[in-house]
Amino acid sequence: MSFNPNSDKIFIWGMPGSGKSTxxxxLAEQLSCTYTDMDDWIVAQAGKSIPQIFREQGEDEFxxxxxxxLRSICEKTTGVIATGGGAPCFFDNADVMNDAGLxxxxxxxxLTIYNRLRDREGRPLLDNTNDLYGTLKQTFAQRKNWYCEARIHIKSETTDLQKEIDRFFTKQ
Ligand SMILES: Nc1ncnc2c1ncn2[C@@H]1O[C@H](COP(=O)(O)OP(=O)(O)OP(=O)(O)O)[C@@H](O)[C@H]1O
Ligand SMILES: O=C(O)C1=C[C@@H](O)[C@@H](O)[C@H](O)C1
Ligand SMILES: [Mg+2]
Structure with a gap:
């Protein structure tokens, strides 16, 4: 697959802690393109952290x-975009991303995600549970069908990510 850093977009989906940013x-480095984090974009626009937005305005407003x-990222950027964990699962966001890029x-x-997140804070939907693994399981069950709308699926635990990158992309 050829990739033009000046016009093409790649959206990375996955659960919190799945490795989207990493x-x-x-991938952006390999493809010599820009990297954008959707959560950082929201924080910059709102002038507040994600936990603050959830606390003060609630999830619906978030x-x-x-x-x-997502709309403004689609208009203003190209390159690799790591989305928020829930982003593909609300409104028509999944379709918007599938229309705008890969x-x-x-x-x-x-279990890998659980081990990565168990001592971390700053994720409003996961911070207030005393059963993190159960909450991850429940959240994933609700989101699975949305995530499956992605064009490419990578089993990130069992796959050599570098190989996957080489397999899918050649720079134009
Ligand atoms: N392939 C990997 N192998 C080992 N550790 C990894 C891998 N990918 C990510 N990690 C580690 O897992 C943690 C979460 O990764 P990362 O921040 O990339 O996930 P994320 O999906 O962007 O999370 P967030 O929900 O915070 O946006 C980090 O500590 C990172 O170093
Ligand atoms: O999984 C989610 O719903 C979220 C994940 C984070 O990336 C943030 O977008 C926010 O904390 C919500
Ligand atoms: Mg991230």
């Missing part, structure tokens, strides 16, 4: 900001 940065951020779902085992 993989997205690496999802609206996320939808607006979508990649990082399918990382929940």
């Amino acid at each position: 993989f997205g940065r690496k 999802r609206k900001l996320e939808k607006e951020a 979508t990649i779902f990082l399918d990382t085992p929940l």
Whole structure:
């Protein structure tokens, strides 16, 4: 697949902690294109952290900001975009991304995600649970069908990510 850094977009989807930023940065470096983090974009626009947005405005309002951020990212940027964990699962965001570029779902085992996230804070939907693994399982069950809309699925635990990058992309 050829990739033009001046016109093409690649959206990385996956659960919180699945490795979107890590993989997205690496891919952007390989393809010599820009890297954009949708959560950072929202924070810059709102002038507040994600936990603050959830606390002060609630999840519904966050999802609206996320939808607006996606539209403006589609207009203003190219390159690799790591989305928010829930972004493909609300409104018509999944279709918007599939129309605007290539979508990649990082399918990382929940146990791996659990081990990565158990001592971390700053994720409003996961911070207030005393059963993190159960919450991850429930969230993934609700989101799975959305994530499966991605054009490319990568089993990130069992796959050599570098090989995947080489397999799918050649720079134009
Ligand atoms: N392929 C990998 N192998 C080992 N560790 C990884 C891998 N990918 C990511 N990690 C580690 O897992 C953690 C989460 O990764 P990362 O921040 O990239 O995920 P994310 O999906 O962007 O998370 P967030 O929901 O915070 O946006 C980090 O500590 C990162 O170093
Ligand atoms: O999984 C989610 O719904 C979220 C993931 C984060 O990337 C942020 O977009 C926010 O905390 C919501
Ligand atoms: Mg990230």
